[in-house]
Every structure is written in C-alpha cells, then in structure tokens.
Amino acid sequence: MSDRPVRLLVTDDLERSRLTVFFRLLLAIPHFFWLGVWTFGAFFSAIAQWFVTVLRGRPVPRLHEFHIGYIRYATHVGAYLALAANPFPGFLGAPGYPIDVEIASAERQGRLGALLRLLLALPALFMLVLISGGGPSGVGPYWVVSGGIVAAVAFLGWFASLVRGCMPRGLRNLAAYGLRYTAEVYAYVLLVTPVYPSTDPRLPAHAGAPPSHPVRLDVVDDRRRSRLTTFFRFFLLVPHLVWFSFWGVLALLIAVVQWFFTLVAGHPASPLHRFLAAWVRYQTHLFAFGFLIANPFPGFTGTPGYPVDLELPPPGRQRRLVTLFRLPLALPAFVVSGALGWLLYAAGIGGWFAALALGRMPSGLRDAGAHALRYSAQVNAYALLLTERYPFSGPPVEPSDDAPG
Amino acid sequence: MRRAERAAALLAFAVGAGAAVWALWPTDVPDDLELPPLGQADVASAAHIREAERFETFLRWDYVLAEVVVLLVLALYAWRGHRLARESAAGRIGTGMLLGMLGLGILWITQIPFGLAEIWWARRYDAAEVGYLEWLLGYWLGLAGQFGFICLALAIVMGFAQVLRDRWWVAGAPAFIALYVVFAWSLPWLIPDDRPVDDPALAAAAQRYAREQGTDPIPVRIEDVSAYTDSPNAFAAGMDASRKIFIWDTLLDGRFTDDEVHVVLAHEIAHHSREHIWKSVGWYALFAVPGTFLIALATRRRGTLREAQAVPVALFVFVALNLAAQPILNVVGRRMEAEADWVALETTDDPTAARGLFEQFTVVALADPSPPRWSTLLFDTHPTMLDRVRMAEAWRERSEGRSHP
Numbered sequence: 001m002s003d004r005p006v007r008l009l010v011t012d013d014l015e016r017s018r019l020t021v022f023f024r025l026l027l028a029i030p031h032f033f034w035l036g037v038w039t040f041g042a043f044f045s046a047i048a049q050w051f052v053t054v055l056r057g058r059p060v061p062r063l064h065e066f067h068i069g070y071i072r073y074a075t076h077v078g079a080y081l082a083l084a085a086n087p088f089p090g091f092l093g094a095p096g097y098p099i100d101v102e103i104a105s106a107e108r109q110g111r112l113g114a115l116l117r118l119l120l121a122l123p124a125l126f127m128l129v130l131i132s133g134g135g136p137s138g139v140g141p142y143w144v145v146s147g148g149i150v151a152a153v154a155f156l157g158w159f160a161s162l163v164r165g166c167m168p169r170g171l172r173n174l175a176a177y178g179l180r181y182t183a184e185v186y187a188y189v190l191l192v193t194p195v196y197p198s199t200d201p202r203l204p205a206h207a208g209a210p211p212s213h214p215v216r217l218d219v220v221d222d223r224r225r226s227r228l229t230t231f232f233r234f235f236l237l238v239p240h241l242v243w244f245s246f247w248g249v250l251a252l253l254i255a256v257v258q259w260f261f262t263l264v265a266g267h268p269a270s271p272l273h274r275f276l277a278a279w280v281r282y283q284t285h286l287f288a289f290g291f292l293i294a295n296p297f298p299g300f301t302g303t304p305g306y307p308v309d310l311e312l313p314p315p316g317r318q319r320r321l322v323t324l325f326r327l328p329l330a331l332p333a334f335v336v337s338g339a340l341g342w343l344l345y346a347a348g349i350g351g352w353f354a355a356l357a358l359g360r361m362p363s364g365l366r367d368a369g370a371h372a373l374r375y376s377a378q379v380n381a382y383a384l385l386l387t388e389r390y391p392f393s394g395p396p397v398e399p400s401d402d403a404p405g
Numbered sequence: 406m407r408r409a410e411r412a413a414a415l416l417a418f419a420v421g422a423g424a425a426v427w428a429l430w431p432t433d434v435p436d437d438l439e440l441p442p443l444g445q446a447d448v449a450s451a452a453h454i455r456e457a458e459r460f461e462t463f464l465r466w467d468y469v470l471a472e473v474v475v476l477l478v479l480a481l482y483a484w485r486g487h488r489l490a491r492e493s494a495a496g497r498i499g500t501g502m503l504l505g506m507l508g509l510g511i512l513w514i515t516q517i518p519f520g521l522a523e524i525w526w527a528r529r530y531d532a533a534e535v536g537y538l539e540w541l542l543g544y545w546l547g548l549a550g551q552f553g554f555i556c557l558a559l560a561i562v563m564g565f566a567q568v569l570r571d572r573w574w575v576a577g578a579p580a581f582i583a584l585y586v587v588f589a590w591s592l593p594w595l596i597p598d599d600r601p602v603d604d605p606a607l608a609a610a611a612q613r614y615a616r617e618q619g620t621d622p623i624p625v626r627i628e629d630v631s632a633y634t635d636s637p638n639a640f641a642a643g644m645d646a647s648r649k650i651f652i653w654d655t656l657l658d659g660r661f662t663d664d665e666v667h668v669v670l671a672h673e674i675a676h677h678s679r680e681h682i683w684k685s686v687g688w689y690a691l692f693a694v695p696g697t698f699l700i701a702l703a704t705r706r707r708g709t710l711r712e713a714q715a716v717p718v719a720l721f722v723f724v725a726l727n728l729a730a731q732p733i734l735n736v737v738g739r740r741m742e743a744e745a746d747w748v749a750l751e752t753t754d755d756p757t758a759a760r761g762l763f764e765q766f767t768v769v770a771l772a773d774p775s776p777p778r779w780s781t782l783l784f785d786t787h788p789t790m791l792d793r794v795r796m797a798e799a800w801r802e803r804s805e806g807r808s809h810p
C-alpha cells in the first residue's frame with residue numbers, strides 16, 4: 001500500500017542469535033528507560049504541536065522530525081523485543097534497522113481533524129490494544145504482558161528462535177504488521193499525518209511472500225453490506241449457532257475416529273475427510289458472516305460458493321509421526337489463532353458501526369478479518385487432519401512490482 | 406384434490422370440530438346463573454374509575470395503533486420482502502429463515518415507539534418501574550428468542566413442504582400441536598427465580614383445595630418478581646406430572662389479605678382440576694388445522710412454502726389470522742376464567758374474600774372495572790372485574806338460598 005503514510009521496510013534475514021534471544025527482555029532494559037524519556041518528551045511536545053496545528057493548520061516541522069524519530073525508535077525497540085529483528089537497536093531511531101518505517105509527514109492539516117484528533121483516534125487506539133497491546137512505550141514490560149498479537153508472536157518466537165536459531169517467517173511478518181499498524185496510529189495521534197490508520201494486513205513484497213498453502217481463502221466480496229442484516233447480524237446467527245454446536249460435537253467425535261484411522265492407514269479416510277472439510281468450510285462461512293467479512297446469510301451445509309470461501313486439499317498421505325503428535329504440534333498455532341481472533345472481533349465490532357453508517361465494509365477491517373479467518377481455517381484444517389501442512393501466520397504481501405524503489 | 410374429496414375432507418373437519426367444541430365448551434358455571442345488577446360505582450370510587458379510564462384508554466389506543474402498524478408493515482413485507490433473498494447465500498430453508506427473521510426484525514423496529522409510549526404512560530401513573538433503556542435491552546434480547554422460534558417453525562414447515570409441497574400443513578399442523586404440548590408441559594421448568602412456599606397455612610390450603618376439587622396435590626411455587634414489577638399475579642402451568650402453580654411474591658406483600666390470597670390459590674388450582682391447559686391444547690388444535698391450511702393456500706402463488714419467497718406472505722397471513730382469532734380465543738379464555746372463579750368460590754365458600762380480591766385488584770392494577778365492550782372483545786382474556794364481583798355476589802345469593810331453604 002504505497003499510498004499509506006507509513007511504509008514498512010523489511011531487510012531482516014530471519015537469522016537470530018540464540019544468546020541475545022535468550023536474554024532479550026533483559027537486554028532491552030536500557031531501551032525501556034530511554035524510550036520512557038523519549039515518550040515523556042513526545043507527550044509534551046505533542047500537546048504543543050496540537051495547539052499549533054489547531055491554530056495554524058500547519059504543524060511545526062521541527063517537532064514533526066522529532067516525532068518521526070520517536071516513532072522510528074519505538075518501532076525498532078518493538079521489533080527487537082518481538083524478535084522481529086536481530087540486532088541491538090541504536091538509541092536515536094536512525095534509519096537502517098532491519099525492521100524500519102518510513103513516514104511521510106503532512107505539512108498542512110485540517111484544523112477540525114486536528115482539534116478532534118484524540119477523539120477520532122479512539123477506534124484506532126482500541127484496535128491498537130488488540131494488535132499490539134498498546135505498542136512499545138516507556139512502560140515496555142507492560143507491553144510484553146499486556147497481550148495483543150505482537151506479544152503472542154514474541155512469546156512463541158522466543159521458543160522457536162532458541163530452538164532453530166532463526167525466526168519463523170510467518171511470525172516475523174505478523175509482528176511486522178503489528179508494528180506498522182502501531183506506527184500508523186502513533187503517526188496519526190502525534191499529528192505527523194492526517195491519514196487514518198488502516199488495519200490492512202498486506203505487507204510489502206520484500207517481507208517475503210507466504211509459501212503456497214493447500215488451505216486457501218478466496219475472497220470475492222464487493223464490500224457492500226446490507227444495513228438491515230448488519231443491524232440484526234448478531235441475532236441472525238441464532239439458528240446457525242444451534243446448528244453449529246450440534247455439528248461441532250459431531251465433528252469432534254469424527255475427528256477422533258479420523259485420527260486413529262490416519263495413524264494406522266497413513267492417510268485420512270475419504271468420507272470423514274469430506275465431512276470435516278465441510279465443517280471447516282461451514283465455520284469459515286459462518287464466521288465471515290458473523291464478523292462482517294462477507295455479506296450474505298450463509299447456508300447450513302458448508303457447500304462451496306460463499307463470497308468468502310475456502311479451498312481445501314483432497315485427502316493425501318500424512319506422516320504418522322506428525323499425526324501422532326498433531327495436537328501438541330498445533331498448540332502454538334492455536335495460541336496465534338487465539339490472538340488473531342481478537343482481530344476478528346475488532347473487525348466485527350468496528351465493521352458493524354462502519355457498515356451501518358456507510359453500507360460498506362472498510363477494506364482494512366475486511367482484509368484484517370479475512371487474514372484471521374484464513375489462519376484460523378488453516379489451524380482447523382491442520383488439527384482436523386485435512387492437511388499436514390503447518391498453518392502460516394504471516395499476512396499476505398503485495399505483488400512484487402510494488403516494492404520500494 | 407377433486408371436488409368430492411375436498412367436500413368430504415371439509416365435512417370430516419366440520420364434524421370433528423363440532424364434536425371438539427361440544428366437548429370443550431361446557432363449564433361448571435351454571436347456565437341459569439343470573440348476575441346481580443351491580444354498576445361500577447359499587448366496586449370502585451368515582452375518582453378511581455376516572456383515573457383508571459384515563460389510564461387504560463391511552464394504553465388501548467396505543468395497542469390498537471401498534472397492531473395496525475404491524476398489519477401494514479407485514480402487508481408491505483409480504484409484497485416486497487422476498488427481494489431480501491438477495492442477502493442470502495443459503496439454500497431454500499436457510500433463506501426462508503433469513504426472510505422470517507428479517508420480517509420480525511423490521512416489525513421489532515416499528516414497534517419500539519409504541520412500547521416506549523406504553524412505558525412512558527405507565528410510569529406517569531406509577532404502574533411501571535422499568536426504565537426506558539432497561540426496557541429496550543429486554544426488548545432487544547427478546548428478539549433473539551423470537552428469531553430462534555421462527556427458525557424452528559420455518560424449519561418444520563419448510564422441511565415438510567420440500568416433500569409434501571402445498572400439503573405440508575397435513576403434517577405441519579400436528580407438528581405444531583405437538584410442539585404446543587411440549588411447551589405447555591415444560592413451561593414450569595422454564596420459570597426463573599422460583600422457590601417453595603414458606604407459609605405453612607398457604608401450603609396446607611393448597612393440599613385441602615386440591616382434594617376438594619377432586620385432584621392430586623399440586624406443588625405451589627413463589628416466583629420473585631418484585632425487582633421488576635409490583636403488579637400482583639399468579640398462574641397455573643404444566644400438565645399432568647409437571648403441574649405447578651406459581652404465585653408472584655408481589656401478591657404476598659401485604660396488600661392482599663390471607664383470605665384473598667386463598668381465593669387466588671383456589672382459582673389457580675381450578676385451572677388444573679378443570680383441565681384448562683389440556684382444553685387450551687384442544688382449542689389450539691382446532692385453530693391450527695384451518696390456520697395452517699389457510700397459510701398453505703395463501704402462499705401457493707409464491708411457489709408454496711417450499712420456496713423462501715413465500716415466507717413473507719406466510720408471516721403476514723399467520724399474524725393476520727392470529728389477530729382475527731384473538732376475539733374468539735378471548736371468549737374461550739373468559740369462559741375458563743369464569744369457571745375457575747366459580748370453582749374457587751365453591752372451594753373457599755368465601756364470596757366476601759373473592760369480592761375483596763377483585764376490588765383490591767381494581768385498585769392495585771389501576772384497572773377499569775368495566776371497560777368498553779369493543780375493548781373486552783379484542784383484548785380481555787379475563788372477565789371484567791365488575792363481572793367477577795357480580796359472580797361472587799351471585800354465588801352468595803345461591804348459597805344463602807341453599808343453606809336456608
């Protein structure tokens with residue numbers, strides 16, 4: 001998204017030093033203090049900037065530079081903590097860190113927008129808490145424990161990096177997404193840019209394209225939303241939720257049978273595979289409808305053809321060892337899926353108001369929710385033995401011709 | 406059906422219905438009972454009557470207007486509602502459910518002003534404690550129940566219609582009657598916040614009255630509603646093994662004497678001993694058969710209830726038929742209530758307490774002792790308070806005649 005005010009630059013090669021990963025939180029202590037000082041300065045200078053912008057319609061360029069430096073530095077520290085980058089960051093927010101942001105500042109800004117900035121930012125701040133627990137700030141340790149997708153990624157990435165000496169690309173990209181959104185919100189709140197933050201999950205091409213995965217999400221949604229069905233959306237789920245619970249219990253039993261079968265035969269049983277595939281697809285349709293990722297009322301059978309649909313692989317050979325340990329192996333993916341679930345809720349709640357007001361779903365929310373749905377479907381497909389390919393948590397990337405020049 | 410078959414079926418139904426009415430109609434109230442000529446001035450003060458008339462007139466018209474709007478909205482929905490099928494990606498039955506739910510949803514919105522007006526008016530007269538927001542929340546939650554119910558009904562009807570086409574009613578009517586029985590039977594377990602009776606005299610009276618009315622003892626429960634309302638009430642629920650009597654704690658707060666409460670108890674036991682709940686199943690069946698038939702007839706032009714497009718028409722016809730049947734069902738209801746009053750008088754031998762009860766009810770409920778005839782016809786499920794007092798007096802005259810021949 002080259003029209004966004006914040007551009008993400010990823011030059012990280014995924015290599016991690018096990019030693020610094022192990023002590024990462026402690027190593028970051030000096031940065032916590034320094035970031036705290038910087039946050040203190042940014043807070044008061046932002047108030048000054050606010051008065052100037054409201055009165056003159058033009059922010060002070062000097063303060064702009066200061067705030068951009070602050071956001072860059074916070075991004076570096078965030079990336080270091082979330083294990084999205086390897087080297088110890090500098091203290092000045094200088095360009096060149098492996099996870100970096102380029103921020104386009106606006107010299108003229110509407111006075112009304114500036115006056116109401118904090119009020120307008122409330123929904124974005126709400127999203128920010130879900131995505132990165134409020135973002136890295138002077139109270140760094142708070143951020144680590146406060147949840148959010150980035151914190152979940154950091155937690156899992158710590159184990160993965162210690163074991164493998166490198167960070168899984170999916171987790172790294174998910175963290176990079178969270179850091180970019182954080183930077184966009186900060187840039188908006190600090191009056192660097194009047195452009196509203198977008199939860200659009202697409203990363204620049206150089207973040208590395210996700211590997212092809214047998215579980216694919218096809219979105220052919222035109223973003224139109226019926227205000228009537230949006231208004232009653234929650235209650236329209238009533239018949240589906242009843243059906244969903246019955247089917248869910250049955251699917252659980254079938255999955256147990258399938259597990260034994262796959263363990264013995266080395267491949268899943270076709271009829272059970274079909275049944276579980278329909279269940280995962282139905283779940284995707286239902287959640288897409290419930291969280292406003294799609295418009296029409298879904299059917300009850302998980303038949304393909306819904307605007308947000310799932311492509312699932314046919315039954316194939318699966319390694320018995322992977323089958324045997326399927327559930328423990330899926331555990332980290334469930335953690336990420338749980339964190340991404342918040343994104344789905346945020347898309348649903350934010351999208352509800354937006355769709356009621358506009359009759360359309362904002363693309364940022366729609367795509368963020370769709371990413372959460374895709375990942376959740378991949379996790380379910382993995383856990384229910386539809387595929388042995390591990391879920392990939394990284395957001396989609398832009399086509400490569402859009403790379404920064 | 407050919408003409409001869411049709412005539413035979415009609416005849417069979419008419420004979421069956423005639424026999425059913427013949428069995429359901431009679432009550433214990435003597436046919437030659439003459440009610441003494443009391444006027445409303447004999448049961449309430451002039452000031453009370455003036456206030457009650459003002460109070461009830463507004464509510465009556467609010468209700469009439471609301472019903473007119475219901476019919477208009479549903480007629481419009483029957484005409485254009487099928488277009489909303491475009492918001493569905495589900496099959497026939499799923500889309501039918503969506504159309505049913507949206508119809509109720511639209512109706513729900515149009516009824517909000519009338520509901521708020523009713524609350525506003527009742528609050529003016531201290532007849533309601535509920536706040537506007539609280540009411541709206543409850544009203545909103547109630548919609549979820551309505552959605553669940555209409556989906557169940559449509560799943561049954563449309564499920565049958567997939568197989569039987571426009572003869573679905575042949576299976577649908579018995580299914581609804583069965584559902585009615587299930588609901589009537591299980592109602593006692595659906596009552597929240599109930600507890601056993603703590604007054605031994607009341608419990609003993611319940612035992613005694615049941616014996617005198619020739620039925621097995623019926624458990625009496627107290628339902629705590631004083632947090633929501635202060636209007637007094639009691640009701641009989643369940644059938645056979647599930648029979649219970651519920652008395653609201655608002656009836657026991659000292660506004661009514663023990664003897665008056667005993668009259669209520671005897672009245673509720675009479676509903677059970679005279680099998681009123683089974684009889685209402687019979688009446689329901691008597692209306693369900695022609696009702697479902699008429700709905701099937703009305704939806705033929707939209708492809709019968711096999712198609713989702715027929716649902717808005719079915720909804721309109723269903724509500725209109727219900728409204729049309731209401732006056733007849735009210736007559737039936739008033740007959741049963743009169744019988745329960747009569748049996749209660751026979752059981753308690755206490756016309757003074759009965760009269761006191763009805764007069765106190767008039768005061769507490771701000772009831773018009775003798776509302777206009779059209780209002781009784783349309784709304785009243787119980788005899789007017791004046792008629793109930795007159796029955797108590799008629800019973801007194803008879804019993805005095807009996808004891809002093």
Ligand SMILES: [Zn+2]
Nearest residue numbers: 672676742745
């Ligand atoms: Zn009664």
